[in-house]
């Protein structure tokens with residue numbers, strides 16, 4: 138436990154409780170503490186109406202905003218754990234949230250289509266690279282309620298999987314990505330099944346291949362062209378668009394494609410124009426610019442007599458991970474409705490201006506469809522002691538060096554009024570201490586005493602700065618230094634790879650004890666042996682937090698959840714350190730407080746990870762036995778004990794790859 142505790146401010150931001158000499162009736166009401174927690178973690182800002190906190194201080198999940206059905210996530214987890222159905226860490230999937238997000242997206246476009254008297258329709262497709270799990274793909278394509286969802290794939294494996302799925306007849310199957318002949322052949326097999334397959338051409342050579350295969354097959358597939366736009370997105374994926382982009386055809390290549398199609402008598406095959414300016418577009422004005430540009434391309438091609446029916450605007454609609462509604466990388470400065478309005482309005486305007494029909498609009502928004510439905514839950518396993526803990530007491534006498542005596546005086550006299558000045562003085566004294574040590578003027582013991590006093594003063598200064606109403610940026614570093622390090626049972630590389638790879642923020646909070654004051658600052662350290670395996674950036678509505686406020690950890694396990702983990706994380710996660718897939722549970726929210734477990738998928742065992750790394754399980758046991766036999770023959774091991782450990786070794790392959798409590 139760290140020495141520095143956060144005082145709980147009263148809701149009106151007046152005096153902090155910690156120093157009031159509180160009597161029980163002066164304490165914050167439970168409601169005030171709950172409100173404080175809701176504000177601290179920002180759940181109302183990023184939860185999108187799906188996540189909330191109940192009066193017991195537990196996180197609840199709803200299948201839709203304002204739905205009377207909900208599940209108490211903490212109680213559910215307790216249930217599943219006590220029945221031994223899952224272990225921690227665990228991925229909790231709420232498939233209903235996939236449907237809800239799909240419907241929200243579609244409804245936003247329907248609303249815009251009506252409002253602007255738009256003549257085309259909206260065709261959502263799900264890009265499989267965002268989350269290729271079978272249950273995600275099947276759930277989305279099965280969704281109805283007046284909305285059918287197609288699929289987008291970018292590799293042979295994704296296409297192979299997509300072809301196995303029953304899609305609604307009018308929904309699309311879009312094939313993006315770089316293709317070889319077997320990819321194109323696979324796509325054509327889909328058209329034979331009567332699926333609306335669109336082969337989107339990324340390069341001229343691809344089109345030549347498509348034409349060749351079409352002629353060989355006597356078959357006319359639907360073709361799309363991916364345009365390289367000048368318009369760029371914003372945020373981390375801005376370089377996916379623009380003239381230096383990896384994908385897409387330049388204007389002259391598009392014209393060459395059309396010449397090739399005409400030459401083959403296949404210009405009727407051209408059905409779609411596609412572009413994608415990158416994921417998590419943070420600024421709406423980028424979307425508007427890209428729409429204007431792409432729609433002009435569409436319009437000019439229509440005017441050339443090509444019957445293009447679909448304008449595929451790609452993905453990129455962002456998720457507000459931190460709830461700030463800004464153009465920070467982890468946020469977006471628009472709503473889903475605004476996005477839809479701007480797209481529909483821009484296309485209508487350009488088309489009317491150019492006198493061409495309104496195209497159907499295809500969206501490939503994967504992140505917004507999937508991010509919400511998956512919650513990753515782990516527990517605090519232990520606390521890692523830091524140097525700031527457990528400082529010995531220092532006795533100072535007049536015989537001690539002057540610098541120590543002065544540090545002791547600062548320590549004795551620091552208070553709420555002088556703490557900044559005293560802190561600055563302490564920093565000077567610490568420098569002086571080290572200078573004197575380097576000159577051989579003071580002993581090692583003196584140096585130790587001086588350092589302890591310095592840290593005590595820092596701890597006091599930090600505490601006073603917390604009590605102050607005005608945040609002092611100079612104490613932020615101290616906050617981080619004094620923060621607890623909570624060892625959590627998970628791997629960042631498996632379950633939140635974007636946090637490590639690109640510094641993406643995810644909302645993280647306890648799923649219970651939210652009716653207790655937050656008294657500790659902490660960062661999360663994972664169980665991998667990699668110093669990058671930690672999370673020390675947390676969402677905040679106004680800024681990025683370096684530490685997470687948490688209720689006290691006293692050795693009792695408590696649960697932390699990482700939300701909005703359903704997009705990209707599962708498929709991009711790696712088996713670093715041979716930690717495997719966590720257990721997974723799929724939950725349907727049935728009524729107020731009731732739920733149904735639809736499916737449980739056990740996570741990776743040690744043996745699975747051996748397979749992954751190319752070790753044969755039986756071989757491993759055989760080799761282990763040989764080594765045990767060798768130890769027996771040299772007399773280092775009894776034969777009886779040898780066979781026991783061989784058995785135990787073999788059985789260990791069945792253990793969960795994470796820490797088991």
Ligand SMILES: *Cc1c(COP(=O)(O)O)cnc(C)c1O
Pocket residue numbers: 264266267289313413415416417451452453454501502503504505
């Ligand atoms: C990745 C990708 C998408 C999905 O983007 P999101 O930001 O997740 O909506 C859509 N289309 C293409 C071509 C992509 O490469």
